[in-house]
Amino acid sequence: MTTEAGVRAVPALAVRGLRKSFSGRTVLDGLDLSLAPGEFLALLGANGSGKSTALRCVVGLESPDGGEILLHGRPADTAPLRRRMAMIFQQIHLVHRRSALDNVCAGALGRLPLRRSLTPILFPRELREEAMLCLDRVGMADRAAEPAGRLSGGQRQRVAIARALCQRAEIILADEPVSALDPAAAEQVVALLADLAHDQGLAVAAVLHQPDLARRHADRVAGLLRGRVLLDIPAAALTADALTPLYTPDHRHATVPHAGPDSGTAASHAAASHADQEP
Numbered sequence: 009m010t011t012e013a014g015v016r017a018v019p020a021l022a023v024r025g026l027r028k029s030f031s032g033r034t035v036l037d038g039l040d041l042s043l044a045p046g047e048f049l050a051l052l053g054a055n056g057s058g059k060s061t062a063l064r065c066v067v068g069l070e071s072p073d074g075g076e077i078l079l080h081g082r083p084a085d086t087a088p089l090r091r092r093m094a095m096i097f098q099q100i101h102l103v104h105r106r107s108a109l110d111n112v113c114a115g116a117l118g119r120l121p122l123r124r125s126l127t128p129i130l131f132p133r134e135l136r137e138e139a140m141l142c143l144d145r146v147g148m149a150d151r152a153a154e155p156a157g158r159l160s161g162g163q164r165q166r167v168a169i170a171r172a173l174c175q176r177a178e179i180i181l182a183d184e185p186v187s188a189l190d191p192a193a194a195e196q197v198v199a200l201l202a203d204l205a206h207d208q209g210l211a212v213a214a215v216l217h218q219p220d221l222a223r224r225h226a227d228r229v230a231g232l233l234r235g236r237v238l239l240d241i242p243a244a245a246l247t248a249d250a251l252t253p254l255y256t257p258d259h260r261h262a263t264v265p266h267a268g269p270d271s272g273t274a275a276s277h278a279a280a281s282h283a284d285q286e287p
């Protein structure tokens with residue numbers, strides 16, 4: 009990506025040639041992706057195209073077989089660097105019996121001394137104040153004392169986002185964050201992710217199964233097909249035609265939509281060598 013001054017900026021996250029196989033079956037086949045600070049990227053693609061595996065490799069939940077993952081140009085191979093990323097899941101991992109506030113404080117565990125992190129009662133006052141600000145940012149400050157288990161799915165997802173903020177993550181990766189939410193809650197959560205990118209300069213990537221949400225809120229859309237990025241376009245350019253190759257079975261010889269010059273995608277590899285996306 010290039011700044012207005014024409015200087016090539018280092019992306020917050022750059023993935024190059026990522027490869028991953030399970031039991032000899034290729035799932036990521038040389039995936040390239042970049043994400044800038046302040047950008048909201050929507051990841052689209054059919055079931056089994058490798059979206060979750062890609063995010064899991066990026067945050068270290070899976071070990072890639074090959075390729076590079078760079079955070080601000082440096083290999084993301086240490087725990088402190090990885091803590092600059094937070095992942096949000098469809099199944100929201102909150103401790104239901106703990107308050108929303110305690111759950112948000114837990115986002116800071118990685119930077120607390122062990123003694124402090126064992127019991128929520130020992131969370132320092134400054135951390136509780138910071139967590140309150142994070143809850144306020146996601147519109148949940150008035151529910152801070154509520155056990156997470158009593159919140160709705162949309163509210164819980166907003167608490168999970170607040171926890172990522174309390175982690176002070178610069179990069180938020182969300183794997184189907186709204187798939188379990190009703191349309192109104194989904195809209196709110198995706199709009200919140202977009203705001204965090206645009207207002208706070210976070211780099212945000214979210215796997216979505218709703219192209220309309222991507223078109224309305226994302227800056228860019230990357231579409232995966234059989235473990236490669238097939239299209240990488242501004243969200244505003246997302247048309248039904250652009251989506252067809254992603255979701256049409258056996259679309260091996262698709263006409264590839266334009267991939268931007270800075271996208272670093274493997275658009276030219278559209279004719280994937282695998283017979284089926286979901287073998």
Ligand SMILES: Nc1ncnc2c1ncn2[C@@H]1O[C@H](COP(=O)(O)OP(=O)(O)OP(=O)(O)O)[C@@H](O)[C@H]1O
Binds near residue numbers: 053056057061
């Ligand atoms: N731990 C694993 N062991 C074996 N196979 C796996 C594992 N994780 C993922 N896979 C396989 O990798 C392929 C890609 O899965 P992945 O979850 O990354 O796809 P996805 O694009 O996120 O799909 P969905 O939209 O359904 O969530 C699938 O065929 C899946 O079965």
